[in-house]
Amino acid sequence: MAATIKDVAKESGVSVSTVSRWLTGGPVSTHKREKIQLAVQKLNFVSNGAARSLVTKKTYTLGVLLPDMYGGFYSEILRGLDQTAQERGYHLLVSSSHNEQREIVRAIQAMQGRVDGLVVMSPDIDAASLQSNLPARLPIVLLNCYVEGDAYDSINVDxxxxxxxxxxxxxxxxxxxxxxxxxxxxxxxxxxxxxxxxxxxxxxxxxxxxxxxxxxxxxxxxxxxxxxxxxxxxxxxxxxxxxxxxxxxxxxxxxxxxxxxxxxxxxxxxxxxxxxxxxxxxxxxxxxxxIFEMGQRAMERLLMAIQEANAHIRRQEKFPTSLVIRRSCGVGQRS
Amino acid sequence: MAATIKDVAKESGVSVSTVSRWLTGGPVSTHKREKIQLAVQKLNFVSNGAARSLVTKKTYTLGVLLPDMYGGFYSEILRGLDQTAQERGYHLLVSSSHNEQREIVRAIQAMQGRVDGLVVMSPDIDAASLQSNLPARLPIVLLNCYVEGDAYDSINVDxxxxxxxxxxxxxxxxxxxxxxxxxxxxxxxxxxxxxxxxxxxxxxxxxxxxxxxxxxxxxxxxxxxxxxxxxxxxxxxxxxxxxxxxxxxxxxxxxxxxxxxxxxxxxxxxxxxxxxxxxxxxxxxxxxxxIFEMGQRAMERLLMAIQEANAHIRRQEKFPTSLVIRRSCGVGQRS
DNA sequence: ATTTTTTGTGGAAACGTTCCCAGTTTCATG
DNA sequence: CATGAAACTGGGAACGTTTCCACAAAAAAT
The missing domain is CATH 3.40.50.2300 (Response regulator)
Known part of the structure; x- marks a missing residue:
């Protein structure tokens, strides 16, 4: 079994509270700090994320639902999402190959309690079933999904x-x-x-x-x-x-x-x-x-939604496109 | 607040144990089952993953550490990993942009308690620091990493x-x-x-x-x-x-x-x-x-290691390569 | 009809953390 | 040297589940 905070407490002769305080950066006397560090080293202790997030209600993990993972498009999206998440100290819980409504719902439910928010990318999800199956309060950003109204944050392309x-x-x-x-x-x-x-x-x-x-x-x-x-x-x-x-x-x-x-x-x-x-x-x-920027933006908006909690204002963004003329159409500049 | 199992129990007039039993597929009388289902629907209940895995010690999540996410190589690897994981009911917790030793260790620690195993892909990690920083017992597969000996499962290319x-x-x-x-x-x-x-x-x-x-x-x-x-x-x-x-x-x-x-x-x-x-x-x-197959294989081996627990035998696999002759070298068949 | 097995039930103890609280020490400050 | 503030400490109750246990009721076997 992996060592727990109790083991560390026992080993170093301080209370569990104090070890926890050290873990979370609270004030601990030099003396005890040293003892704790020693014990941690010795026992190879790493605190358990599940237990931690059970009480703090923060997972520092964001769910990402993709319809697929093949090709340059999804990998760029994912890169944009990942980079931004990474910068802010978040990880990504990825789940792909979801085309059917039901599968998506199942995946979302499996993520419940393990994520602080969700980026859903599924061109053929419908808003109603999302709404009725989604745990309330879970911040969510829809990427390239079609939804009417302003029930969700969303990001789309023109x-x-x-x-x-x-x-x-x-x-x-x-x-x-x-x-x-x-x-x-x-x-x-x-x-x-x-x-x-x-x-x-x-x-x-x-x-x-x-x-x-x-x-x-x-x-x-x-x-x-x-x-x-x-x-x-x-x-x-x-x-x-x-x-x-x-x-x-x-x-x-x-x-x-x-x-x-x-x-x-x-x-x-x-x-x-x-x-x-x-x-x-x-x-x-x-x-x-x-593509990359849309991933970034989706993640930024999700993190915003998480931070602002209930003060968050939902928005639907539409990214403009631009024409890139190369040679395959017969008239571009050489490139 | 999202509804908990207690809310469901109260709403449906049964005990918490019974609801839990229903959730995990145990025997429940038709009568109570119906009541529970109704309450679940009404309260929009989804069970909390963190709490669940705290007690079961299963997360159905696998950690993936990549040095980067750009380009066709990593996205193929990831696709291979993801597809296999998906098939077996697992999700992927992804974290990229890790080049330094220290960062990798930090990322691994952050995943502690949130994953059942790990695929680490980092051409310049060294085995010693892995070993000393890794929680014992966490199954792990090294992908394209250089390690001597047979301390870890590993997959490499020739x-x-x-x-x-x-x-x-x-x-x-x-x-x-x-x-x-x-x-x-x-x-x-x-x-x-x-x-x-x-x-x-x-x-x-x-x-x-x-x-x-x-x-x-x-x-x-x-x-x-x-x-x-x-x-x-x-x-x-x-x-x-x-x-x-x-x-x-x-x-x-x-x-x-x-x-x-x-x-x-x-x-x-x-x-x-x-x-x-x-x-x-x-x-x-x-x-x-x-590439794709290596991702698949890495995931298969990881899942094996998890399933077999302590009976698992570590192996070092080296994938063969093959020459693909196309036109850029001057002599290939047209393609 | 009695015993045994199966099925169903709820109470309560875990799981590994954090965090509130009440208390103790330390330390400037007047 | 009193006094209040600041730093530090440990006990214990949460968090939302599962699971063990004891037991009751129903079904099956004798």
Whole structure:
């Protein structure tokens, strides 16, 4: 068994209270302090976090719920979360692969009593079931979740604006047949990006054709499949807009195997601007999303919510995107 | 305040013991079960993890210590760890950015009582200080750490063999001036890879030149700087071996800005074979390391150690690498 | 019908801390 | 040298669970 505070007290001949006071930085006489330190060393004592947080009601741990962990996007988010947490002396309790409502709730419940707050990232969670399953009082920040109203702190991206601007960029370059590789359509972010795509086409006087659309799943292989499929359409697209960089990468690989040159024969653009994208050949034009910063910001807001407790004012933030023009769309500066 | 088990007991008119028994799946009469369920629903009760693990001494949480979180390597490791943990009903308590000995120890101590075991990944931790600071009995698996003897379970990569084989590949292609971009030389993995590089050169009758070496830090920018520096040497290298793919990517970007074609004018190879590498142009020849699998395996071994408790037999595993020949070294099959 | 087993029940003692409280010592200060 | 403040001390009650125990009621076996 690991040594407890009682063992230390006995070994050093002081009371439990005094050892505890030493642990928490209270005033202890030099004499006793030395004895305690000796005993701690000897017994290899480390205080038990569970017991501690049971009484203090602080865990210095924050829960993070992710739908997945694959790829440059989630790892950047996690990095942003982790760095900020780390700076403030917090740890992260991570749990991924949650797509279903029920799973998320289960994971949240398992974290109860082990975390001081929660960052939930799940594009398809619904607010109602969150509310009814969440222990009251647990500070929470929603990242890229769709919720109406101001019941939660949330952080989102301007999905509509980003998609609109990159598709408009393509239309301005003269493209008229712009194919689309989407993620799952139940995903709210996907729907927003879709709206941006369609509006940009319409505003350019282009008809939206459903043959120009392939439903992927945000991973490389689906981008690959999507590109192959879209090239079979009677009127071959001159450009492909993939709803994230992962699928754009997959699509580019597919085009390469077909011997199609990017961007000369077909343009391709993505969304997210993950770190990898700049190193592709040709470098990928994409909608820049400040991924790392969003992670940071989510964590900052969560820590704020924890600190301010009930005085906390909830806010919904929407991060702007920006167009990063590289060579894959056919006109960028070299990079 | 969140509701406690006592509140539930009072609300439903049964004893605390009975509620607890219901929670843990013990036998409870239908009648009381219903009452309890009602009360739980009404009070929105979720049992407190800290209290629970204080008495059961199980947390269903595993600690993970990483030196950093940036890049394809760590995120793959983490994914492997997380997936396996998830499958077995465990969560991950993650803490990164630990390079110094002291920081690691502090992080481990902070996790005491909150985790059932630990995966420590820190190429420059030393076994002695681990041992003296670690609470006895806490199962632990070392990932890519250098420790002598069999005091710990550990998982490593065949760094020497990997480096040797990729450098030999280059010499067989006729390269004689093979430059090297390393990571920090205090890192044990770096030293092993260095050894492999040097032996491969010697075995090919090539003299090891210190002018052909640039000390980087495993991140892209240092690869970029390294490539620029190495091209200034009197005898320009015909190939560059970067000790990880991140630096290889940085180096490739540098060569591109200089207008040097890869692999025609200069070959470049990496180490790790992160997911990104296959999508580069040209695709990067690298030493494949089963990153995800190593994460999985580390977690499996940790869970074993936990399950078997004192009957556990420690083992040191070394994962083999394999050469992945793509185009960046000048001879690969197209991909 | 009696005994034995199973099933269900609540009281109370843990688990390893912190922190309040009441008390004791130490130490300037007038 | 009294006096009040400050520093220090240990006892013990929390914190929210589980689990051991003793026992009662119901079911099964004799």
């Amino acid at each position: 999905n509509y604006g980003g998609a609109y601007s990159i598709v408009r960029h393509l239309t301005r370059l003269g493209h008229r047949r712009i194919a689309l590789i989407t993620g799952s359509l139940v995903n709210h972010e996907v729907r927003e990006r879709l709206r941006g795509y369609e509006d940009a086409l319409r505003d350019a006087g282009i008809e939206v054709a459903s043959s120009m659309r392939y439903v992927g799943d945000f991973n490389e292989p689906s981008g690959h499949r999507g590109a192959l499929e879209l090239l079979h359409t009677p009127e071959r697209p001159t450009a492909i807009f993939a709803m994230n960089d992962g699928m754009a990468i997959g699509a580019m690989a597919a085009l390469r195997t077909l011997g199609l040159r990017v961007p000369e024969e077909i343009a391709i653009v993505g969304f997210d601007d993950i770190p990898t994208s700049q190193y592709l050949e040709p470098p990928l034009t994409s909608v820049h999303v400040p | 760094n020497y063999g990997g480096a040797y084989s990729i450098v030999r590949h280059l010499t067989r292609l006729g390269h004689r001036r093979i430059a090297l971009i390393t990571g920090s030389l205090v890192n044990h993995e770096v030293r092993e890879r260095l050894r492999g590089y040097e032996d491969a050169l010697r075995d090919a009758g090539i003299e090891v030149a210190s002018s052909m070496r640039y000390v980087g830090d495993f991140n892209e920018p240092s690869g970029h700087r390294g490539a620029l520096e190495l091209l200034h040497t009197p005898e320009r290298p015909t190939a560059i071996f970067a000790m990880n793919d991140g630096m290889a990517i940085g180096a490739m970007a540098a060569l591109r800005t200089l207008g040097l074609r890869v692999p025609e004018e200069i070959a470049i190879v990496g180490f790790d074979d992160i997911p990104t590498s296959q999508y580069l142009e040209p695709p990067l020849t690298s030493v494949h390391v089963p």
